[in-house]
Amino acid sequence: MPTLSSSEYTLVYNLFSFTFAAMLASFLFFILSRQQVAPGYRAALTMSTLVVAIAGYHYFRIFESWSAAFTLTETGEYIASGKPFNDAYRYIDWLLTVPLLVAELVAVLKFGKGSGGLTFRLAAAAALMVILGYPGEIATDMGTRALWGAISTVPFVYILWVLFSEMGPAIARQTGQTQVLLRNTRLLLLATWGFYPIVYLLPILGIAPTSAIVAVQIGYCIADVAAKCGYGIMIYAIAREKSIEEGYNIDAVPAVVVAK
Numbered sequence: 001m002p003t004l005s006s007s008e009y010t011l012v013y014n015l016f017s018f019t020f021a022a023m024l025a026s027f028l029f030f031i032l033s034r035q036q037v038a039p040g041y042r043a044a045l046t047m048s049t050l051v052v053a054i055a056g057y058h059y060f061r062i063f064e065s066w067s068a069a070f071t072l073t074e075t076g077e078y079i080a081s082g083k084p085f086n087d088a089y090r091y092i093d094w095l096l097t098v099p100l101l102v103a104e105l106v107a108v109l110k111f112g113k114g115s116g117g118l119t120f121r122l123a124a125a126a127a128l129m130v131i132l133g134y135p136g137e138i139a140t141d142m143g144t145r146a147l148w149g150a151i152s153t154v155p156f157v158y159i160l161w162v163l164f165s166e167m168g169p170a171i172a173r174q175t176g177q178t179q180v181l182l183r184n185t186r187l188l189l190l191a192t193w194g195f196y197p198i199v200y201l202l203p204i205l206g207i208a209p210t211s212a213i214v215a216v217q218i219g220y221c222i223a224d225v226a227a228k229c230g231y232g233i234m235i236y237a238i239a240r241e242k243s244i245e246e247g248y249n250i251d252a253v254p255a256v257v258v259a260k
Helices: 006-036 039-069 088-109 115-137 142-172 176-205 209-245
Strands: 070-072 078-080
Touching: 006 039, 006 078, 006 209, 039 070, 039 088, 039 209, 088 115, 088 142, 088 176, 088 209, 115 142, 115 176, 142 176, 176 209
Parallel strands: none
Antiparallel strands: 070 078
């Protein structure tokens, strides 16, 4: 681990804290909002809840690992403590949450027949993308990092192809605000997932090790908040809009059954 200034260490430290808080707040929001959509769309919100819960746990572990990896010196700098910074937590998180993200979109679209196969193909490609990217993340030489980054791009391109070719007609069949929300959600997925490779490649671009580790952690945090919290809110908005279109009374209070 490189030596960090107080401002560099604190910036990453605070961003980990913010990301953990964002995941926790989103978790509570999705739990409380589940009854505001029709039963047919609640599975999508359940997946959103799982995504931020898993991410929140792993960000807590990343936060702890970052704190343990550095020691404050008398000069105000942070040097390596001898304990490794375990960035593998992030990849374990992605391996569990990224397939759920694509499954959410399929669930809220309600593809019907064939949705199981579509979900499996997208989830498998998403998991493969994460698995293939990990060897490059832990590689010590930039050539290996670039090689595995390029290989992991193949399933990413496949996911994009499915999103725009197979899902395109289903989105086009939607009406009004639902169609707009679905298009924006697909673009959000494209933008956030496209941001990860840029962050991944930062160490290859000749950036100093200190700046690279800070930039990578900041970039991944920003992408995770957008791809999990922001994306989940978009899924909720779609589910709510479609529930209204189908005549579901979102303001109705569920009846309370009192046992006699």
